[in-house]
Each structure stands twice: as structure tokens, then as C-alpha cells.
Amino acid sequence: MAYERQATYRRPSVIAMLAAVPYLLLSASQSVQLTTTINLDGSGLRQYTVSFDQARDPEVPKYLREATRGFDRPRRRKEAGRVVITRDWRPANLAKAVAAPDAAASLQITDIIQKPFDVFTEYHWSEQLEIYRETATPIETVGEEIATLSYKLNMPGKIVKTRPNADSFEEGAAVWELSANVDRYTLEATSRRLRWGYLLLLLYVVGFVVFQVVGYGTRLVRNRPRKI
Amino acid sequence: MADELDDLQYPAQETEQDIEEQALHPAKAVPARKPGWLARLGERISNQIARVGLPEWNLRSFLYGLGLLVAVILIARNWVDVRLDVLVWRFDVPKSVVIIAAILLGAGLVRAWDAYHSRRAARAAQSEEA
Numbered sequence: 507m508a509y510e511r512q513a514t515y516r517r518p519s520v521i522a523m524l525a526a527v528p529y530l531l532l533s534a535s536q537s538v539q540l541t542t543t544i545n546l547d548g549s550g551l552r553q554y555t556v557s558f559d560q561a562r563d564p565e566v567p568k569y570l571r572e573a574t575r576g577f578d579r580p581r582r583r584k585e586a587g588r589v590v591i592t593r594d595w596r597p598a599n600l601a602k603a604v605a606a607p608d609a610a611a612s613l614q615i616t617d618i619i620q621k622p623f624d625v626f627t628e629y630h631w632s633e634q635l636e637i638y639r640e641t642a643t644p645i646e647t648v649g650e651e652i653a654t655l656s657y658k659l660n661m662p663g664k665i666v667k668t669r670p671n672a673d674s675f676e677e678g679a680a681v682w683e684l685s686a687n688v689d690r691y692t693l694e695a696t697s698r699r700l701r702w703g704y705l706l707l708l709l710y711v712v713g714f715v716v717f718q719v720v721g722y723g724t725r726l727v728r729n730r731p732r733k734i
Numbered sequence: 735m736a737d738e739l740d741d742l743q744y745p746a747q748e749t750e751q752d753i754e755e756q757a758l759h760p761a762k763a764v765p766a767r768k769p770g771w772l773a774r775l776g777e778r779i780s781n782q783i784a785r786v787g788l789p790e791w792n793l794r795s796f797l798y799g800l801g802l803l804v805a806v807i808l809i810a811r812n813w814v815d816v817r818l819d820v821l822v823w824r825f826d827v828p829k830s831v832v833i834i835a836a837i838l839l840g841a842g843l844v845r846a847w848d849a850y851h852s853r854r855a856a857r858a859a860q861s862e863e864a
Contacts, residue, residue, distance in 0.1 A: 545815075546811055578817070596816070703807035
């Protein structure tokens with residue numbers, strides 16, 4: 507299986523932007539969704555959407571700040587007695603942002619340079635997600651099986667493979683419902699996108715060549731000297 | 735007066751040139767009934783369509799088309815949101831729009847600079863003449 511449970515709990519000395527979720531954020535909120543969007547050019551969007559009861563207002567935003575260091579300013583709205591906070595980060599180059607050897611996530615793009623004769627560009631995303639419980643008490647961790655993180659992944663083209671298998675697909679995005687009773691998840695997904703731009707160019711050039719050859723042949727036949 | 739009377743009685747003979755010109759513009763047979771509004775509209779539309787001529791697909795037009803196709807593909811491939819920070823505001827704009835806006839802004843500035851210098855040179859020339 508792609509995920510494993512560890513006996514000891516530890517908090518990384520530097521919380522990687524893409525890797526760690528505080529357990530208390532999941533247990534204190536009504537719902538937590540982590541959305542990763544990968545764009546064509548390798549840039550991306552990382553977004554947390556947290557919904558919680560208004561009474562938990564000072565507490566949940568603090569946990570969210572731990573998970574989203576370096577993200578942009580949060581946006582909040584109130585609806586029917588609960589608060590919804592969204593905080594996101596839009597790196598210009600997602601792959602470069604996680605290029606360190608011990609990084610928790612990686613993006614590999616197999617484009618025309620790597621495979622010139624393939625009609626598809628392939629995107630492969632891999633991420634290790636850690637749920638850490640450093641300050642959680644044993645009482646708070648009793649409900650860890652119920653506390654879930656909804657991880658949604660949008661990739662260019664169509665997602666063809668996920669590991670582990672995604673729980674559902676929403677408008678082409680893979681969704682995993684990750685339970686908090688596991689410390690670390692390794693999520694992988696592969697998508698393929700048709701290189702329509704290159705196909706159009708090829709069609710246009712070939713079409714021109716064929717047009718010229720046919721025209722030349724037609725003129726040759728028409729101007730052929732005829733026997734009287 | 736006598737010449738005019740002669741023309742009426744003895745009209746000029748058709749020359750070969752006249753006959754050739756008439757062959758180039760044959761007489762158009764017209765039906766006895768006047769065409770309805772639908773037929774007149776159809777004729778007008780078909781006349782307009784007949785004026786449209788497709789460009790010849792030679793090397794020059796091929797290169798123009800190729801440049802246009804490449805531009806469209808570049809715009810489509812770079813139609814991803816980027817985040818712009820303007821003082822305290824942040825908003826997401828497609829990258830292609832940012833690039834096009836930057837090009838237009840640069841071209842506009844160059845054009846304005848050029849126009850300013852041209853007017854300045856013209857005023858200097860006028861003052862020298864005066």
C-alpha cells in the first residue's frame with residue numbers, strides 16, 4: 507500500500523509548505539479541503555479551504571497558519587454560524603519550488619523534448635503528505651478516524667492513473683478522503699494531455715506541402731505537349 | 735444640319751471592333767416578370783459572396799498563416815493564471831493577457847515618445863525658418 511502508519515510522532519524542524527498538516531486543524535474543523543492545481547506551464551495553485559464553527563475562531567486560524575506558512579493573505583466569509591477561510595499560494599514554477607532532494611513533492615513533465623514522437627504530454631505528480639500531532643492530547647486523538655482531509659488534485663488533460671486509487675473524481679479532478687489516523691500518505695497521479703498545438707502545426711505544414719505538390723503535378727499534366 | 739439628317743437616314747455601319755466589343759458584353763436576357771424581393775435579396779448576397787476571393791496559398795501566405803497559428807498556440811498554452819501584486823491588492827490574470835498588455839504598453843510608449851520627438855523637431859524647424 508502507498509501509505510503507512512508510524513509508531514512515533516514527530517514534527518519536522520522546518521514545515522515544508524507542501525507536506526504537513528496539523529492534526530488539530532482536522533479535528534477542530536468541520537471540513538478541510540486541500541486543493542492542488544497543476545497548470546500547463548508547470549505553475550500551480552495550492553489552496554486550503556477550512557470550514558469551522560464560529561466558536562472555534564481564534565483556534566482554527568492558528569492551526570491553519572501553521573500549515574500555510576508563506577501563503578498569501580487568507581480570505582474569510584461567514585455563513586450560517588460557521589466560518590470559511592481560504593488561503594492559497596500560487597508558485598510560478600511548482601516543480602522548481604519543490605526541487606530540493608528531500609522535498610515532499612515532485613512534478614515531472616514529459617514534453618516534446620523528452621518524447622518528440624508522442625502525441626501526448628505526460629504530467630506525473632507525487633507528494634508525501636504528513637499529518638503531525640505534536641501538541642494533540644490522547645483525548646483529542648480519539649476521533650482521529652473520523653477527522654478527514656479532502657485532498658483534491660487538478661492536472662492538465664485527463665488523469666489516467668492514481669496511487670492509491672482516488673476515492674472519486676469531480677470534474678476531472680481526483681479526490682482522496684484521507685483519514686487522520688495515518689501519519690503519512692504518499693499520493694501519486696499521472697495525467698496525459700494531447701499536444702494539439704503541435705498536431706495543428708504539423709497538419710498545416712503537411713497540408714501546404716501536399717497542396718504545392720498537387721498543384722505542381724496538375725500544372726505539369728496540363729502543360730504537357732499534346733499530340734495533334 | 736445636313737450631316738445630322740444623313741446620320742438619321744443612313745446610320746453608321748458596324749465596324750469589326752464594334753462587333754468584338756459586343757461579343758465581350760453579350761446582351762442579357764431579362765425575364766418579363768420583375769423578380770420578387772427574395773430573389774433580389776438572394777442576388778445581392780450572391781454578388782457579394784462572388785466578390786470574395788481566397789488568397790493564393792504561396793510561400794508568403796503560408797508563412798503569414800504559420801506565424802498566426804504559432805501566435806494562437808502560444809496564447810492558448812500560456813492561458814494560465816498568474817498572481818499580480820499591486821500595492822495591497824492581489825489578483826489573478828491569465829499570463830497571455832499580461833504579456834499582450836505589456837507589449838501594447840511598450841508599443842504605446844514608444845509611439846508616444848516618437849510622436850513627441852517628431853513634434854519637437856517640427857517646432858524647432860519652424861522656429862529656425864522664422
